[in-house]
Amino acid sequence: MPMNIEKVFADTPGKKSCIHLNNCGSSLMPQSVLQSQIDHLELEAAIGGYEAANKRHDAIEAVYDSVARLINCHRDEVAVVENATVGWAMAFYAIPFQAGDRILTVEAEYASNYVAYLQIAKEKNVSVEVIPSDENGVVSLETLEDMIDERVRVISVTHVPTNSGLVNPVEEIGKIARKHNILYVVDACQSAGQMPLDVEKIQCDVLSATARKFLRGPRGVGFVYVRSSVIEQLHPPMIDLLSATWVSENEYVLRSDARRFENWENNYAAKLGMGACIDYALEIGLDNIQARINELADYLRNSLRKIKGVKLHTLNPNQCGIVTFSIAGVESADAVQTILQQGVNVSTSSPASTLLDATKNNLPVLVRSSVHYYNDHQEIDKFINIVRNIANS
């Protein structure tokens, strides 16, 4: 069924107050997602937090089914956590590294992941190696194949980086990881909600995401998928009385499902909000969402290209909703201030968030814009006008 764009607009209260092109930061929630949280907070205020969780037990459990439908996995392979970083780290730090192991990653890797590699490299005497990319930023699959040997412990990649519209070929990387039986971790924080994700097609063992970005959910909640066949080998770096049962003076038993990566206390309103935003996205259809985002992002990129002095980052043909650029002679932070003052939400992307990519491509701080399916051409035209004025001033 095609997307009902009038309904989408009507469902998005924030559209009345701003032009929101900061969807890769945190996007505007649909009314139903907001309401699901308000309802739960009101219930907590009325009857107590524990009692509210008991009362909404089935709805809270259904959040796992929603995540499972979103990425095509089993609900027992899902942990709901505070954010993408916590989910990713709980799985990554659980890998039993041994001295001499190799971690393979990508040039556009996210800072929080890369510093974790460096920490493990230091502590466990493993190496971190970067799979080279071509001039468009796309990972070289041939070189990856050549880099594989029995010491590669994990291939860990960011699907869509925080600083550009690049989409890494996660399915092709997955084929190589599976062929060589190597653990495969995918950071899908920026891709979840803007394109279909299927862990069977990607063939990953771990996949992390957050609710607030393209999924249009609340802040402070995310999830991690861990394939059932690898859960047993991954002992979380931190455990509590939910992830493990204390059975005797000297023993505990870890949960056998992915909830061994969770901890006991959490924000149930946010959790329900994440379920609601996933259901909302599934109802519209991730193919529909991706098609509209791509159309709007192409329109934005083509319009920006026509402005003298604007330089787009990432020229690769496979791009999504994140569009980053610089304006000759203007500091990006100043440009963003001017854009914000005129009612359009965008942000900056600093070199430190994707240091390898930024260093290789000599990137300054960039203006970061990102479209979602609830944006429209008029909003983009207004943004383009502002950028044109800044570039010409």
Ligand SMILES: Cc1ncc(COP(=O)(O)O)c(C=O)c1O
């Ligand atoms: C590629 C990527 N991975 C991970 C994260 C971290 O997500 P969270 O803040 O939910 O932990 C971000 C956030 O911007 C991101 O862009």
